[in-house]
Amino acid sequence: MAGRADHEERRRQIAEALLRIADAEGLQAASMRAVAAEAGVSLRLVQYYFATKEGLLLDALARLGAQLQARMDRWIGAAGSASSPxxxxxxxxxxxxxxxxxxxxxxxxxxxxxxxxxLVLNSPTALESHGTLQPDRLEGFLTKQLRAAQRSGEIDLAKDAGMTAAGLLSMVNGLGSSVLAGQRDGAAALAVLTHHLDELFGTPAGRRSPHPA
Structure with missing residues (x-):
């Protein structure tokens, strides 16, 4: 068990080094040699754990998805209480x-x-069967939540829940790009999102901050 844990720790160390490079410089800078240097290990060790660059990219992408999922779980938990989901x-x-x-x-x-x-735009075959997995799952989950809101009377039954979920995610992705580009700050982007959610659900009597404590 200890040996398996050590191997997993090495894989995590290497994959997270790639994610740090991707964040700071983009994936074009994340060569196997650069990842080895960032992780503080030898190139041979990176090649031992990840025989191909694509394997490393996919492993790191899965870890990034897990990080986002953990963040979403925390925020969803903060939206309820011990007595009220x-x-x-x-x-x-x-x-x-x-x-x-x-x-x-x-x-x-x-x-x-x-x-x-x-990376996918510049190389259409790279990760083409993996890059949409998390967005597709997220869109499907949001669609289920919107349908539940329709059943509880929070949203008009005439609305297409799938199209609404796709539109909301597209809007958030666009708002995220505008924040990174400096067009608006995070608070302004959140205000735009809140405006559209109020149009969809109605303005709540007592608004609660979506940010977990």
Missing amino acids: PSPRGIVTAILSCILPTDPESRRITRTYAAYYT
Whole structure:
């Protein structure tokens, strides 16, 4: 068991080195040699754990997805309480708000995902069967929450939940890009999101901050 844990720790160390390079310089700078230097290990060790660059990229992408999932879980948890689980609106608000680059963690995650998107755009065959896994799952989860909100009377039944979920995610991705580009800050992006959610759900009587304590 100890040996297996050591191997996993080495893989994590190397994959997170790639993610740091992707965040700071983009994936074009993340050669196997550069990753080895960032991780503080030999190139041979990187090649031992990851025989190909694509294998390393996919492993790191899965870890990035896990980091985003952990962040979403924290924000969803903060949207409810010990005695009252979060409502569909609370869940949708928490997920979309936590994706926006409003703090160091979310800015790092957003920049690193952007590095992966750039890689796919520049090399259409790279990660083509993996790059949409998390966005597809997220869109599907949001769609379920919006349908639950329709059943509880929070959203008009005439709305297409799938199209609405896709539109909200596209808007948040665009807002994230505008924050990274300096067009607006995180608070302004959150205000835009809140405006559209109020149009969808209605303005709540007592608004609660989506940010976990």
